[in-house]
Amino acid sequence: MALTFRLDTASTPGPPQTNHSIGGSRSIGSPRAGLLSTPHGDVPTPAFMPVATQGTVKTLSSHDVRDLGANILLSNTYHLYLRPGIDLIESLGGLHSFMGWDGPILTDSGGYQAFSLGALIKLTDEGVAFRSHIDGSRHLFTPEKTIEYQQRLGVDIMMCLDQLVPANSDESALRDAMDRTHRWAARCRQAWSSPNQALFGIVQGGVSPTLREASAQFITGLDFPGCAVGGLAVGENKAQMYETVALMDNLLPKDRPRYLMGVGSPEDLVECVARGMDLFDCALPTRVARNGALFIPTGRVDITSARFQSINNPLMEGCDCFACCNFPAAYLHHLFKAKEILGLRLATIHNLRFVLRLMAQMRSHILDGTFNAFARDFLARYKPTNEAVRMAQKVRWLSRRHED
């Protein structure tokens, strides 16, 4: 059996879901604690998957990532296909061996890159035709090929090829993308032939409850061992995202793992664990770390700010990460000002540890029945990045980057 999922919390239906933050006095949904078992080991959930786009979580080795408390990694079929190539990784014994990671790996199919690469891409029912961002060469990802590639990489959890559009696109664009995602999901399901690898379906439909309901029904009907919520965190506001996630909590089968793709920030992780999601991935914690934005209990701080120049205490008191345990904040500040690579690494270590510790804390509080208090306390203190700033940053980043 490729994958089993055991739910450790009774899935008691929560009070009516809300699109507002749970930070106030409002009631919370139905957070779940579980255990995902794969051929490469167990993953206690809720779990965050660090993003190893090109076979490395940027600045870190697989051993570093393990030491940070990660139990599962995400990598990208699109990037690995282009460089170093599926044939090569397969001939070297698969992705686990290539990157020195013996735990579970989930791969994205390339659907997100088809969205973020924009102009380089042409989508038809056949699949995603694209030009390599490395050398301009032409390629075609069909649903069948993306499954073949993921099977040959030897990963534990594969994703269906899906079509992503901005979550608040008009209804007809959302519907077209959803319908194509459904046709591709059926073809992926058909192409899946390896019993030791699991395949997750992806629900699309943007922020439309009607479409989400239809998509959940269709994807659930294909009986995948796990279900992902795609098409969020791509331009909608947070209230819309939380509302859609809450809806998905009610629509997805309780006995299968739910993976919320591309989330998240610390506050989103708390809000969406509260709404019954189990798995998460996002490049944000590591990407902003390399820009000097570090997580502390009150929000993000900019380590390059002059106020850290002479701080002889750790960046975050009580943090158990390698950076906070060993260096004063002034040293991190210096490394960033001096453009030293070690700064990028220590910042990455801090942010990932912050997020991974948060996941473990949430799991523990779910099991103890104290999640609501923990989540409210966390959200009351943690001040998210201003939404307008955040969305502007996202747009800028999407137009500039396709690395992770």
Next chain:
Amino acid sequence: MALTFRLDTASTPGPPQTNHSIGGSRSIGSPRAGLLSTPHGDVPTPAFMPVATQGTVKTLSSHDVRDLGANILLSNTYHLYLRPGIDLIESLGGLHSFMGWDGPILTDSGGYQAFSLGALIKLTDEGVAFRSHIDGSRHLFTPEKTIEYQQRLGVDIMMCLDQLVPANSDESALRDAMDRTHRWAARCRQAWSSPNQALFGIVQGGVSPTLREASAQFITGLDFPGCAVGGLAVGENKAQMYETVALMDNLLPKDRPRYLMGVGSPEDLVECVARGMDLFDCALPTRVARNGALFIPTGRVDITSARFQSINNPLMEGCDCFACCNFPAAYLHHLFKAKEILGLRLATIHNLRFVLRLMAQMRSHILDGTFNAFARDFLARYKPTNEAVRMAQKVRWLSRRHED
């Protein structure tokens, strides 16, 4: 007592020194094994000091460097003075605490930067006037100030301010630089007031035996607890360098540590340990690592070369470094092609471990009386970079870089 040095080998005078490589059948000089004791711990010699120019060995934390087997680090007064500043580091408890390194630290005084920064610098008897490479601001390093700065950094071994010129400059330029170095050495000696820190003198004189003899006599006369050989590895050829080092072996006191500044490459380390040197520093192993040039027993290889693309074995069989123990060469190749920061780190780890292991092996063979055979065997296999290529690279690098 700031520093003691115990020689573990009887300093039997070797056969006549030669300027040729010891790789052939020729006899070898008088390699030494010893133990340097400092307030921050012991350093078995011969020893290589990784270069932490700005308070970090590029890509590594102090803990990484310790894990690689380094017992002493070098950092740069010039760089730390400009950023983050001596006041700041002092207020944070000194350089050890700032960078999280509890072992011995030696600092360069800034003499080398006065050489490598060239146009930004004006030298007078008063000292080195320079413009910051960061913001163009004006500064003056006098001999007295460089000692004050090093004392305030709290390092274990300080270096005198010296004047460096290309080793094969004409005799009068060499003599002027040497004379100034001597005047500055006396002023540094006078300014040195901290009993818990050692100060090393620096012998100059380029490749002129006459000047080297005069300089050794002058510097030795000031009774420093250690002596450095400066002004080599700055443009002369290898035969000239080895000849000068051999001469220094005969001129320097046997009971004090000898530090050959700015060396080395693996072959130079072997050749100069053979000629009685105890301490070494060089940015080369880490700098070339970041360019993908990795040390193996037969010489340097370029990890970006296509021949490593599908190698499923470690880069170097039998290497005990983290990179070779955990990843196939193909993964290192991929990281470099994909411009992943982890590649720079793994390459740095490999090259530093190669050099640090080489030092430990040499020490062990010196103590066993088997150094000659070991050195001949190493040099017979290790093919140095072509000299013309090497010197062209050095010129190019000096014109471009002043970071380390």
